[in-house]
Amino acid sequence: MSDIAALAGVSASTVSRALAGSSLVAKKKRDEIMRLAREAGYVVNTTARNLRLQRTETISVVIPLAHEVSQPLTDPFFVEMLGYLADAITQRGYGVLLQKIVPPMGDWLPNLVASGRSDGVIVIGQSTEHQVLEAVSAYYRPLVVWGAPSVAQSYCTVGTDNTVGAQRAVEHLIRLGRKRIVFFGDPSLPEIGLRYEGYLAALENTSRPLEARHIVPAHLTPDNAYAAMTELLQQNVAFDAVFAASDLIAISAIQAITAAGKSVPKDIAVVGFDDIALAAHSNPSLTTVRQDLDVGARTIVDRLFDRLSGGEGPSATLSAELIIRESCGAKLSY
């Protein structure tokens, strides 16, 4: 900057003001300084600027990978969400600092917050880190979590209405005549737990009692889900439908079912959750509960910037929409 000051024959203060577009500097001089800077390829040093201004114009996006130990970011859901978040954050002129963490990691959040690397933190999915989130939110405001709200929770969440979404999906399967519906996913994760509640609610609402309830607590990785479904099929458990806690494992389940010589949806109907881009393009195309990640990401970022400027917006729940495609089949006749 002092170089540019020398070039322009003014002080560094003036260059700083000019580059910031301050009207304190005469328009003509300002334009001249900007031209000089551009020609010299000069760009303000972000680190120094940040130190002085006590902010970073950067948001940390944290992805906790609960069960995907040492795995790369593989779930399309995270990725799509990340993409939308990156868009929304970039649009506000902020940078995105990506943090992948594999719990349990102890002090990751407090350390991240205290390091001053970012002005705010977004956590995609509570994973198994509810306690940590709770603790940090007690003193750190600019924190927003994608996931499920819970009764006694002090941190701000944004998430889809998991319970209602799941309930709609399962009710649809019941309406189509399916009788033995497997819940495929691990309810110990907060969001999946709510989906499980929706599943139970749907089963309880039917007048005709269902013959069995199954739950297969598969983790959210394709290989895991494939293996779990293969095992279920070998156990000779009778079922004619699967409600999967995510599209990714739904697609793996379909693959496993097909490999076992059964047909989807004829023998077994499958419904997923998320509506990732692939759901529409898999074969058969996947009936699923749509989470609007575009709106979700924008809501997260809105909430975060609101908190950044002192606001206290409440947690948000987005509505879930059932998208009917091929994998649930048509109504069965008796």
Next chain:
Amino acid sequence: MSDIAALAGVSASTVSRALAGSSLVAKKKRDEIMRLAREAGYVVNTTARNLRLQRTETISVVIPLAHEVSQPLTDPFFVEMLGYLADAITQRGYGVLLQKIVPPMGDWLPNLVASGRSDGVIVIGQSTEHQVLEAVSAYYRPLVVWGAPSVAQSYCTVGTDNTVGAQRAVEHLIRLGRKRIVFFGDPSLPEIGLRYEGYLAALENTSRPLEARHIVPAHLTPDNAYAAMTELLQQNVAFDAVFAASDLIAISAIQAITAAGKSVPKDIAVVGFDDIALAAHSNPSLTTVRQDLDVGARTIVDRLFDRLSGGEGPSATLSAELIIRESCGAKLSY
């Protein structure tokens, strides 16, 4: 930090040294200071540290989205690569600053470089930005690009052997008895261009002349690819195989072919490129050319850190492996 110094009854210098684990500070005092810092929840301020040290311990990862205007990060390939990169970078104790750019954007790279936000830059895919990369690499060393090397190029690339990979895939289709093989992708992008060359090489190597050559310059988005394939099918062009430039569009093509009442692989064989996680789990499972992104990402990061410490490692080309699954079918009999 001065707070901790006061607490410990020493100077800030000593705290700084202790927290850095310097052996200049007596072990006992060092441990005491560390304990105090932990209890106080004190973490060194990264911005100040970076300014002082003239480095950021951060790597920018840039994803240029050529044709996916205003779209979120949607391609699983980018996402998987990003995940592996994040792993490799994190392992070295560096942060990942994510930058999504939609060309043409003019000075994005020079500005990014000059802003000092990161110590190095990784660009995933050349997209349409070859010129920009070339220009910046003339003065900025810590830049590594995933993509295709070209003859007169001064920037460092790491990429799969696109030509050989594509050639193997197409040769396999020919060996299986397929005669009219469509190239599905846009060869104007450097990497796709090389894959197209491999396609041509395979066609030229056959003794039995092929009856036709087709190229459908579909962009790399699923919707685009689906539409392009649907249109091709409507045009009544005769073809019995498709070599798609990416798995993502291969899967869309399969979807379109199936929707049009034809069977994959019976009527039309399909081969993709990338071997994204989904390729093994789609239905039918996808024959494809595997790019080893784990190795690729590690190579990129190795190269980058080499350059960071003054090295000048050459561009790297990784071998491509043909993964045979269901979508290419078995050998046709005559």
Next chain:
DNA sequence: TTGAAAGCGCTACCAC
């Protein structure tokens, strides 16, 4: 409208 000077929080040089 401009410049001088202070200071953001840290590390590393120098002296003790």
Next chain:
DNA sequence: GTGGTAGCGCTTTCAA
């Protein structure tokens, strides 16, 4: 082994 001090590059008072 330890403390004082300078300075990383910037923005912003304060004074002119």
